[in-house]
Amino acid sequence: MTQFVVTQQVRAPAATVWAVLVDWPRHGDWAPLTSVRVTSADATGVGAAFVARTGIGPLAFDDPMTVTRWHPPSGDEPGRCEIVKRGRVVLGTAWFSVVPLPGDRSRVDWGEDVTVTPHRLTRFAGPLLSLAGRIGFGATLRAMAREAEKQAGRA
Template sequence: MTDPQRPARRVEVARLLPLEASVAFAWVADLRTHPRWIPLTHLVSPATRGPEPGDRFTMVSGPVTDRMEVETIERPSTAAARVGRTRLRKLGPVLLGAAGFDVVPVDDRRSRVVWWEEAHLAARAAGPLPRSLTDPLLRLGLWVMMRVSLSRLGRLLERRGR
C-alpha cells in the first residue's frame, strides 16, 4: 500500500526561448496566455490581471479540471541574474500537489523556461488504483503535455519575433 500523503516525484521540461526573462515570465506566469499554447486548455475562472499570491483559478485541459491557488510569484531580473518563479498549489478535484515555472535569464535576448509538476491523482480520481500504478502513468502524460506545450510556446514566440 502506498502513502497518499507522500510527495509526488517531479516532472520537468525545459526550453530555451528567444525572449528576455521578464517577457518569457509574463507568458508563462499569466494564466490568460495558457490557452494559446497549452493544447485543449481553457481558463474557466476569468482573470482580469496577471496572478498574485492567493489568487484561485480553474483551468480545464481536455477532460481534466485543475483547480489551483497561486502560492508564489517572484519576477526575474536579467540585470541581477535573478530567476523568476511561480508556484501553484493543485486543489483537485483530479490533481493534487504543486506545479510551477522557473524562468532563468540567459542573456538580454534569451531565457530558459522550466515547467515542473509534482502532482498525483486525488483518491477519488484514482479510484481503487494504487499510486504505485497511477503515478508513473500520470508523470508520462504530464511530461508529454508539457513538452508539446513548451514547443508550441517556442514556435508561437518565434513567429511573433519575425
Template sequence: MPELVLPVSVEAPQERVWAALTDWRSQGRWMPATDVEVVTPAEEGVGVRLAARTGVPLPWRRGRHLGVLDTMVVTEWEPPRRVVVQHTGRIVRGPGIFELTPTAAGTDLVWTERLHLPFGIVGRLGWPLVKPAVVLGFRISLRRFARFAATYAG
C-alpha cells in the same frame, strides 16, 4: 509523490517570457485543449485563483471541454523569476513550479510538477502507464509555449 521536471529554452528576454507565462487567459494558446479562467479580481500575485479546463472541446458549448477541471491558486510570485501554483482540484493536486533564468540566447524555463496522484492505490499503480502520455503532453505544451513567448506582445 511523482515529480516531472521539464525544461525549454525560449528565444526571448526573461521579462517577455514572464509576461507570456503569467498571461493566464492565454494559456489555451499553448496548452492543447485547454482554456483558463481567472476567478479572482486580481490577475497577478499571490492568491490569484485559476480554473483550467482540459479535454475535448464541446462545439455546442463555446469554451467548454469534456475533461478535467484543474483549479489552482498562486502561492508564490517572484517576477520575473518564479511562480508557483498549487493545484487544488479533485484529480490534479500538488504544486506546479515555473522557474525562469536569463541566458545569452533568451530564457531557460523549467516547469516542475509535483503530483499528488488521485485514486489511491489505483492511481499509484496506473501512474507508470499514463506517465508517457502526460510527459508527451507537457513537452508539446512547452514547445508551443516557446513559440508563443518568442512573439508575445501582451
C-alpha cells in the same frame, strides 16, 4: 504521486517569457483541449486563482489552482512562480522558473508534483503519468516559446 520537470530554451528575454507564462488564459492556446479562466479579482501575484478545464464533454475536468509564490525575473535573477492544485482530479503543486540567459534568451523549467485521483486506481501509474506529463508539457512549452519569440520579434 507523479513528478516531472520539463525544460525549454526560448529566444526571448526573461521578462517577455514571464509575461507570456503568467497570462493564464493564454495557456489554453498552447495546451490541447484546455481552456483557462481567472477566478480571482487579480490575475497576478500571490493569491491569484484560476481554473484550467481540460478534456472533451463529459470527460473534461476542472483543475483549480492558486499562486503561492510570485517572483518575476529581474535583471540576471531568475523568476519563479509556484502554484497549488486543489482539484478533485489533480492535487499537488506546480512551479515554473524563468532563467535569463545571455543574448536576450531564457530557459523555462516547469515542474509538477501531483496526485491524480482516484488514487486507488492511479497510484501504480506514476511512471506512465510522469511520461505523459513530460510529453504534454514539453509540447505546451514549445508552443509557449514560439509565442514569446514572436512577441520578442524573433519568430
